[in-house]
Ligand SMILES: Nc1ncnc2c1ncn2[C@@H]1O[C@H](COP(=O)(O)OP(=O)(O)OP(=O)(O)O)[C@@H](O)[C@H]1O
């Protein structure tokens with residue numbers, strides 16, 4: 389993977405697989421502290437002690453039929469290689485929180501990546517779990533709550549062409565607004 | 575642009591859908607496991623959505639699965655049509671996604687060179 393946001397999509401898929409009904413995704417840029425934080429929190433089935441201990445090990449997975457789990461170790465590796473870190477907090481039956489931190493100015497820090505495409509993918513993942521997405525940058529935030537979208541849509545499918553068009557433009561506008569305030573260089 | 579504007583769209587679409595069966599004819603399932611995402615599944619998803627939008631296809635459903643596909647063939651996409659065996663496509667780049675929509679979903683002709691499996 390060459391974007392941090394691809395990792396976000398991947399970690400969210402874990403939450404969905406764990407039966408979560410609500411997933412909170414927070415990306416926070418602390419510019420003064422030179423930090424980028426990614427937190428994914430869910431109310432899924434959580435992990436037992438043993439799974440938790442092994443989850444950061446690239447040669448572990450509990451899903452049947454495959455030998456290696458790649459998702460979390462890959463993100464952890466990315467975090468460590470930039471002088472950052474990744475922490476997993478999880479409680480069986482309660483939920484899981486994955487928090488990764490990166491020094492923003494590290495030369496090897498992968499780009500955050502395609503915000504529009506990622507938010508769109510998260511919205512279309514929301515038929516399986518509600519997602520609260522927040523991107524915070526110096527007091528400004530982009531928030532998208534799929535519960536609001538679903539409440540309005542009722543039984544109209546997300547994949548209806550008029551709905552796709554609306555969501556695409558809606559997301560585009562939100563991202564544009566954020567980029568206007570924080571142009572590329574910071 | 576306000577989220578509330580979506581309400582108007584909902585009302586219009588609801589009327590439109592109530593005029594006919596309302597059930598989707600075809601389901602597109604995109605593999606979004608780790609290897610799928612790394613191979614570009616997010617762009618594949620976006621390509622399907624924009625084709626549905628551009629062609630105004632009102633009877634197609636797009637969903638995702640986090641299950642592991644075939645790592646060497648990602649991105650993997652399954653096209654399901656009621657009463658027919660599901661078609662599993664491999665190496666579905668955005669270009670291939672466009673072809674699947676044009677040839678399979680619109681014209682009913684499977685894009686055979688990208689089929690990796692036929693489900694029961
Ligand atoms: N949010 C979560 N809630 C509960 N269990 C989780 C969660 N995230 C990960 N796990 C557990 O940790 C294991 C390892 O996760 P990881 O993402 O590293 O690999 P994977 O999902 O099994 O495989 P891959 O991501 O390579 O497709 C999972 O199989 C699952 O048992």
Ligand code: FES
Nearest residue numbers: 389390391466498
């Ligand atoms: S961004 Fe490439 S593996 Fe993390």
Ligand SMILES: [Mg+2]
Nearest residue numbers: 398402459608
């Ligand atoms: Mg995973």
